Amino acid sequence: MDAAIKAQVEAGTMLPLMEEFYTIQGEGYHTGKAAYFIRIGGCDVGCHWCDVKESWNADLHPPTAIEQVVENAAHYSNTVVITGGEPLTWNMRPITEALKAKGLQVHIETSGAYPLTGKWDWICLSPKKTKPPVAEVYEQAHELKVIVFNNHDFKWAEEHAAKVSPDCKLYLQPEWSKREQMLPKISEYVMANPQWQISLQTHKYIGIP
Numbered sequence: 001m002d003a004a005i006k007a008q009v010e011a012g013t014m015l016p017l018m019e020e021f022y023t024i025q026g027e028g029y030h031t032g033k034a035a036y037f038i039r040i041g042g043c044d045v046g047c048h049w050c051d052v053k054e055s056w057n058a059d060l061h062p063p064t065a066i067e068q069v070v071e072n073a074a075h076y077s078n079t080v081v082i083t084g085g086e087p088l089t090w091n092m093r094p095i096t097e098a099l100k101a102k103g104l105q106v107h108i109e110t111s112g113a114y115p116l117t118g119k120w121d122w123i124c125l126s127p128k129k130t131k132p133p134v135a136e137v138y139e140q141a142h143e144l145k146v147i148v149f150n151n152h153d154f155k156w157a158e159e160h161a162a163k164v165s166p167d168c169k170l171y172l173q174p175e176w177s178k179r180e181q182m183l184p185k186i187s188e189y190v191m192a193n194p195q196w197q198i199s200l201q202t203h204k205y206i207g208i209p
């Protein structure tokens, strides 16, 4: 890669953009809300069930100047979700500041595997076993969204819930391929432990991005 571009990617003024799209937030607390999604390539967390493995290799996604992405986002929506890949692979300060300067609400979907950069209105923390969240991210999370793949994940979810702030919303979301097996168990768990709520990947049921 050209040294000047590499320097900009390191500074966070260019980012490896995989895709950007206007859709409905399908998951978690803001489910049902229209939002502009910015998907940034690059992730080395390695979840075996990840539903966007094409995002992992940052080299496959063109370094893109943030100004154009910010302009596009502001054209479509007042709520932006930055996702990936793992967005915290990169310096999120420039893009979040530029989005905030446009008056937009800025949300992140993150595993928390890397230190939090950027200014956020909403942080959705979805912890992963292969690269656990950094300690500081727990107290900043507005929403903890644990993916339930097997029975052990309920206990594992409680270990993470013990680390977030008292007003953090708690969600259990079935891993998509296990949804039929796990949804009855998640329902039972939420009725017995009503501090938790179910999160579904509603966009996949509706058939939207």
Ligand SMILES: C[S@@+](CC[C@H](N)C(=O)[O-])C[C@H]1O[C@@H](n2cnc3c(N)ncnc32)[C@H](O)[C@@H]1O
Pocket: 043, 049, 050, 051, 052, 083, 084, 085, 086, 087, 109, 110, 111, 112, 125, 126, 145, 147, 173, 174, 175, 176, 177, 201
């Ligand atoms: C693709 S990830 C990108 C953001 C970040 N790397 C993360 O994992 O939070 C976006 C969200 O989708 C969830 N997710 C990914 N694959 C999934 C699957 N197969 N079933 C359910 N949720 C999934 C992740 O846990 C995360 O909450």
Ligand SMILES: Nc1nc2[nH]cc(C(=O)O)c2c(=O)[nH]1
Pocket: 023, 024, 025, 026, 027, 083, 084, 109, 203, 208, 209
């Ligand atoms: N509609 C929709 N909602 C989402 N919420 C989180 C997503 C993600 O991949 O980060 C996602 C996504 O890919 N599409």
Ligand code: SF4
Pocket: 043, 044, 045, 046, 047, 050, 051, 052, 053, 055, 084, 085, 086, 111, 128
């Ligand atoms: S951390 Fe997120 S993007 Fe990375 S592999 Fe896991 S689910 Fe996929």
Ligand SMILES: [Mg+2]
Pocket: 051, 052
């Ligand atoms: Mg998704």
